[in-house]
Amino acid sequence: MHYTSLGKTGLKVSVAGLGCGGNSRIGLGRIPEAESIALVRTAIDLGVNFIDTAENYETEPIVGKAIKGLPRDSVVISTKSLLGSGAGPKSGADMAAALDASLKKLDTDYVDIFHLHGLSPNAYDRAMGEVVPALLREKEKGKFRHLAVSETGPRDTEHKMLERAVDEPLFDVVMLAFHMMNQNARRPVLEKARANRIGTLCMFAVRNIFSRPGLLATTIAALAAEGKLPPELAREKNPLGFLVHAAGAQSIVDAAYRFARHEPGIDVVLFGTGSVDHLRSNIASILRPPLPAGDVARLNKMFGHLVGVGLDLPDHVTAGKLAAKS
Ligand SMILES: NC(=O)c1ccc[n+]([C@@H]2O[C@H](COP(=O)([O-])OP(=O)(O)OC[C@H]3O[C@@H](n4cnc5c(N)ncnc54)[C@H](OP(=O)(O)O)[C@@H]3O)[C@@H](O)[C@H]2O)c1
Structure with missing residues (x-):
């Protein structure tokens, strides 16, 4: 594994994060808890x-059981709570209670990193005014x-919310959406976060765009139809096939993790999986060298202008919304 410093936190973290x-x-709901x-x-x-x-x-309960018995400082645990839910907006006291509930489920006395989860730009001022002061009191308690x-x-x-957050001294860590076809966090977030x-x-x-068969092609076709990508790209059978070659990536998924890993300013690439085989191959990808400079330059030229591509909500959230509407 390779390790890096996580900003100014003093934490040494693996560049691959689960x-x-x-x-x-x-694997929740798909494989047994064990x-x-x-x-x-x-x-x-x-x-x-x-x-x-x-x-x-x-x-959280699964993570709690997995880390049980390990020296607590051998793992960096990051968790989060939404500022609002079906029950309405959370107050500072609600967020403090959510933190307590997370600690209980994780069966630990503290977490290394606590996030305001999926904070929208229009909730930012309320978060800073009402919620963050309450959370900082919990931080003081350890x-x-x-x-x-x-x-x-x-x-x-x-990235309107993070554009503000990276200038806020109270935040030590931010989580951002970035991938081969969604690169627009570079200037507003990554440059400032580094500085x-x-x-x-x-x-x-x-996510889905590089892992679900056919989705990349339909996404490119839709973007071409909107005039955001050249029509000839939509006619190609394998539009990102140029990435896979002897001196380059082993697969599109391999390319995607390596692209993110070697982006200047990114400390940890999170990968999600319910499969041990994917887990092993994703870690291997994240540890491989950068993609050839020419391939990265081509990706940047082809997709650097795109905004909001491949950022689906998780299926369980979408399904919940559909169920709530029906
Ligand atoms: N707003 C937020 O706070 C927010 C939003 C999104 C994500 N996140 C965090 O970021 C993490 C990573 O995002 P993500 O879950 O979208 O992860 P990701 O690593 O970008 O994509 C994971 C998807 O790709 C599949 N996959 C993984 N490895 C594969 C491989 N080698 N070959 C083929 N398919 C593969 C997975 O399915 P399999 O199970 O089949 O491997 C899963 O469907 C999340 O788990 C979460 O911790 C936070």
């Missing part, structure tokens, strides 16, 4: 020390070490 949300939720626990342990055995979960992923914020990829495609020594966690490196 994401316990997304569509995989470390296998999910074993998946987390396999990641740790392979040197991953950064584990990201959240109240609403429902994977319940978490570093305050963080994650953006809502699909609802904040221009201000804010740790960065990359989400959405692969």
Whole structure:
């Protein structure tokens, strides 16, 4: 494993971080709990020390069981709570209670990183005014070490919230959406985060667009129809096939993780999976060298102008919304 400093936190973290949300939720609902626990342990055995979960992923208890018995300082635990839910907006006291509930589910006295989860730009002022002061009191009690914020990829495609957060000294870590076809966090988020020594966690490196057969082609076709990509690209059978060659990537997924890993300013690439085989191959990808400079330049030229591509909500959230509407 390779390790890096997470901004100014003083934490040494693995460059590959296990994401316990997304569509995989470390296998929750798909494989027995014991296998999910074993998946987390396999990641740790392979040197991953950064584990990201959240109240609403429902994977905190699994992470808690997986880290039980390990020296607490051998893993960096990151969790989050939404500022609002079906029950309405959360007050500072509600967020403090959510933190307590997370600690209980994780069966730990503290988390290393606590995020305002998926904070939207229009909730930012309320968060800073009402919620963050209450959370900082919990931080003083030792319940978490570093305050963080994650953006809502699909609802904040221009990174408006993080553009403000990276100038805020109270945040030590931010989580941003970045991938081969969604590169627009570079200037507003990554440059400033580097300058201000804010740790960065990359989400959405692969998500659905690079893992679901056919989705890349239909997405490119839709973008071409909107005039955002050249029509000839939509006619290509394998539009990103140029990435896979002897001196380049082994697959599109391999390319996607390596692209994110070697982006200047990104500290940790989160990968989500419910499969031990994927877990092993994703860690291997994240540890491989950068893609050839020519391939990266071609990706940047082809897709550098795109905004908000491939940022789907997780299936369980979408399904819940549809159920709520019907
Ligand atoms: N707003 C937020 O705070 C927010 C939003 C999004 C994500 N996140 C965090 O970021 C983490 C990473 O995001 P993500 O879950 O979208 O992860 P990702 O690594 O970008 O994509 C994971 C998806 O790709 C599939 N996959 C993974 N490895 C594969 C491989 N080698 N070959 C083929 N398919 C593969 C997974 O399915 P399998 O299970 O089949 O491997 C899963 O559907 C999340 O777990 C969460 O911790 C946070």
